[in-house]
Amino acid sequence: MRECSIELEEKGELSILRLDGSLDAYSFPRLESTLGQLQEGGKHRVILDCAALEYVSSAALGALIGFARRAREKGGDLKLAGLSPKIYNIVELLGFNKILEVCDSVEDADKRFGSGG
Amino acid sequence: MRECSIELEEKGELSILRLDGSLDAYSFPRLESTLGQLQEGGKHRVILDCAALEYVSSAALGALIGFARRAREKGGDLKLAGLSPKIYNIVELLGFNKILEVCDSVEDADKRFGSGG
Amino acid sequence: MVVRGYVTLHVPCRYSYLRIIRQSVMDLCARAGLTEFKAAQMEMAVDEACANIIEHSYGGETNDEKEPRHPGIRVNLMHCTDRIVVEMLDRGKGFAFEQQQTIEPQQYVESQNQRGLGMFIIRSFVDDVAYETGTRAGNCLRLTKMLH
Amino acid sequence: MVVRGYVTLHVPCRYSYLRIIRQSVMDLCARAGLTEFKAAQMEMAVDEACANIIEHSYGGETNDEKEPRHPGIRVNLMHCTDRIVVEMLDRGKGFAFEQQQTIEPQQYVESQNQRGLGMFIIRSFVDDVAYETGTRAGNCLRLTKMLH
Numbered sequence: 085m086r087e088c089s090i091e092l093e094e095k096g097e098l099s100i101l102r103l104d105g106s107l108d109a110y111s112f113p114r115l116e117s118t119l120g121q122l123q124e125g126g127k128h129r130v131i132l133d134c135a136a137l138e139y140v141s142s143a144a145l146g147a148l149i150g151f152a153r154r155a156r157e158k159g160g161d162l163k164l165a166g167l168s169p170k171i172y173n174i175v176e177l178l179g180f181n182k183i184l185e186v187c188d189s190v191e192d193a194d195k196r197f198g199s200g201g
Numbered sequence: 202m203r204e205c206s207i208e209l210e211e212k213g214e215l216s217i218l219r220l221d222g223s224l225d226a227y228s229f230p231r232l233e234s235t236l237g238q239l240q241e242g243g244k245h246r247v248i249l250d251c252a253a254l255e256y257v258s259s260a261a262l263g264a265l266i267g268f269a270r271r272a273r274e275k276g277g278d279l280k281l282a283g284l285s286p287k288i289y290n291i292v293e294l295l296g297f298n299k300i301l302e303v304c305d306s307v308e309d310a311d312k313r314f315g316s317g318g
Numbered sequence: 319m320v321v322r323g324y325v326t327l328h329v330p331c332r333y334s335y336l337r338i339i340r341q342s343v344m345d346l347c348a349r350a351g352l353t354e355f356k357a358a359q360m361e362m363a364v365d366e367a368c369a370n371i372i373e374h375s376y377g378g379e380t381n382d383e384k385e386p387r388h389p390g391i392r393v394n395l396m397h398c399t400d401r402i403v404v405e406m407l408d409r410g411k412g413f414a415f416e417q418q419q420t421i422e423p424q425q426y427v428e429s430q431n432q433r434g435l436g437m438f439i440i441r442s443f444v445d446d447v448a449y450e451t452g453t454r455a456g457n458c459l460r461l462t463k464m465l466h
Numbered sequence: 467m468v469v470r471g472y473v474t475l476h477v478p479c480r481y482s483y484l485r486i487i488r489q490s491v492m493d494l495c496a497r498a499g500l501t502e503f504k505a506a507q508m509e510m511a512v513d514e515a516c517a518n519i520i521e522h523s524y525g526g527e528t529n530d531e532k533e534p535r536h537p538g539i540r541v542n543l544m545h546c547t548d549r550i551v552v553e554m555l556d557r558g559k560g561f562a563f564e565q566q567q568t569i570e571p572q573q574y575v576e577s578q579n580q581r582g583l584g585m586f587i588i589r590s591f592v593d594d595v596a597y598e599t600g601t602r603a604g605n606c607l608r609l610t611k612m613l614h
C-alpha cells in the first residue's frame with residue numbers, strides 16, 4: 085500500500101485530480117486542502133481519477149460528498165472515475181453511489197460534464 | 202508488497218517468465234520448480250521479466266546463477282530483463298551483474314538470444 | 319479455536335501508521351482466503367476503529383517527543399479455523415460502546431454534525447463486535463469476520 | 467536517543483511472514499527519509515536475518531498446529547534521530563555470531579556449498595550489527611543503518 089499522491093491536471097474548465105495510494109485519516113487533509121483551493125479559485129468541475137486508489141476512508145467519502153454538493157450549487161460537480169471493484173463495492177455498500185456520480189473512466193466523466201453536467 | 206506470481210509465455214525456443222511481487226524464501230521454491238521443469242523439458246533459453254519484481258533474496262539470486270550456468274552448458278542462458286533501479290542496485294552491489302546477463306527489457310534480451318546468445 | 323496465523327503489531331498513536339495496520343489486515347485476510355470484498359470490509363472496520371482510538375480515546379495524535387512513552391496502539395490479528403479476529407488495544411479513556419449511537423449512511427449524509435458513520439461501519443461490516451474497557455491490557459475492541 | 471517512530475511486530479516462524487516484515491521495514495525507512503537504495507539494503511539485511519532465524523535458530527518452519535505456542539519472531543523497528551534500528555528476537559538455539567564466517571559474493575558463486583552470503587549481506591549492508599544470545603527476550607540481533 086502506497087502513501088497518497090495527488091496530481092492536478094487542468095483541462096479547460098475541468099480539474100482532474102489523479103489519486104495514487106490510500107486516502108485515510110492521514111492523507112485526506114491534503115486532498116481536502118487541494119479541493120478547497122480549487123473551490124476558492126472558482127473551479128467547480130472536478131474529476132477524481134481513482135484508478136490507482138487503494139483505499140478510501142468513510143470520513144474522506146463523507147467530505148467528498150460535501151465538496152460535490154457545494155460544487156453543484158455553483159453549477160459544477162465532483163465526479164469519481166475509475167474506481168476499482170473493491171472500492172466501488174464499499175461506496176455502493178454505503179449507498180454513496182446514489183449521491184456521488186461514479187463514472188467508468190475520466191473520459192466518461194469528462195463527457196458527462198460536457199453534456200451540461 | 203505482493204505475493205509472487207509467475208506467468209510463463211513460450212515463444213518459439215524462448216521461455217519468458219513474468220514475475221510479479223517478491224521472490225523470497227517463501228515464494229522462490231515455486232520459481233525453482235518452474236525453472237527445473239523448463240530445464241528438464243530441454244528449454245534452455247529463459248528470460249525472467251522482472252519489471253514487476255519488488256524484491257529478490259540473495260538465496261534466490263544464487264539459485265538463478267546456478268540455473269544460468271546449467272543453461273549455458275546446454276548452449277542457452279537465463280537472462281534478467283527490466284530490473285527496477287532498486288533491484289539492479291542490489292544485484293550490482295553483490296557483483297552478480299557480472300555473472301548474470303542483465304538486459305533493459307524483454308525485447309533486448311530476446312535480441313541478445315537471437316544473435317547467438 | 320485453532321490459530322492458523324497471526325500478526326501482532328504495536329505502533330504509535332499517529333494516523334500515519336494506519337496504513338501499516340491496514341496492510342497487515344489485508345495480508346492476513348489474503349492468507350486466510352477471505353474474498354477481496356470481505357477483506358475490504360474488515361480493512362475498513364479496523365481502519366475506522368483505529369482512527370477512533372487516536373481521535374477519541376487518546377484525544378488526538380501524540381507528538382514525536384512523547385512517542386516513546388505513549389502506550390500507542392496494539393493490534394492482534396488472528397486467523398482462526400473459520401474466522402479472522404482483530405483486537406485493538408489502547409490505554410486511552412475508552413467509552414460506553416453499547417450506548418454509542420450509530421447512524422445509517424443515508425441519515426449521515428443528511429445530518430449536520432456528521433458523527434456516527436464510523437460506528438455504523440464497525441458494526442455492520444463485521445460479524446461480531448465486542449468491546450471491553452479497562453482490561454489488564456487496556457481498552458479492547460474485538461472484531462470478528464467469518465470466512466464463509 | 468529520541469525515538470521518532472516505531473513498529474513492533476510479532477509473527478509466526480514461517481517464511482510467508484517475511485513479506486510483512488519487509489513491508490514494515492520499507493514503511494519505516496520511507497517515513498525516516500532514507501534513500502530508496504539504503505532502504506533496499508536494510509530490507510535485504512532484515513530479510514536475510516529473519517530467514518536465518520527460521521532456518522537455523524528454529525531449525526525450520528513451525529506447522530499450523532504448533533503455531534500458537536511457538537514463540538515466533540519479534541521485530542522491533544525504530545526510527546531514531548539519525549538512524550534506523552531493527553532488532554530481531556527469537557527463542558531458538560542462537561549461534562556464535564562472531565565466529566561465523568562470511569563469504570564474499572565472488573567466492574560464494576564459485577563455492578560448492580553456497581553458505582555464508584547471508585552473513586555477508588547482514589554485515590555489509592548496514593552500519594552496525596550486534597548480536598546477543600540468551601537475553602531475557604531471547605536471542606537478539608540488532609541492525610543499525612544511519613540516515614546520512
Ligand SMILES: Nc1ncnc2c1ncn2[C@@H]1O[C@H](COP(=O)(O)OP(=O)(O)O)[C@@H](O)[C@H]1O
Nearest residue numbers: 370371374375412413418433434435436437438
Ligand atoms: N475508541 C474510542 N474511544 C472513545 N470514544 C470513541 C471511540 N470510538 C468511538 N467513540 C465515540 O463514539 C462516537 C462515534 O464514533 P464514530 O461513529 O466513529 O464517528 P466520529 O468518529 O466521526 O465521531 C465518537 O464521536 C466518540 O464519542
Ligand SMILES: Nc1ncnc2c1ncn2[C@@H]1O[C@H](COP(=O)(O)OP(=O)(O)O)[C@@H](O)[C@H]1O
Nearest residue numbers: 518519522523560561566581582583584585586
Ligand atoms: N539466527 C541464526 N541462528 C542460528 N544460526 C545462524 C543464524 N544465522 C546464521 N546462522 C549460522 O550461520 C551460517 C551462515 O549463515 P548465512 O550466511 O545466512 O548462510 P546460510 O543461511 O545460507 O547458511 C548458517 O549456516 C548458520 O549455521
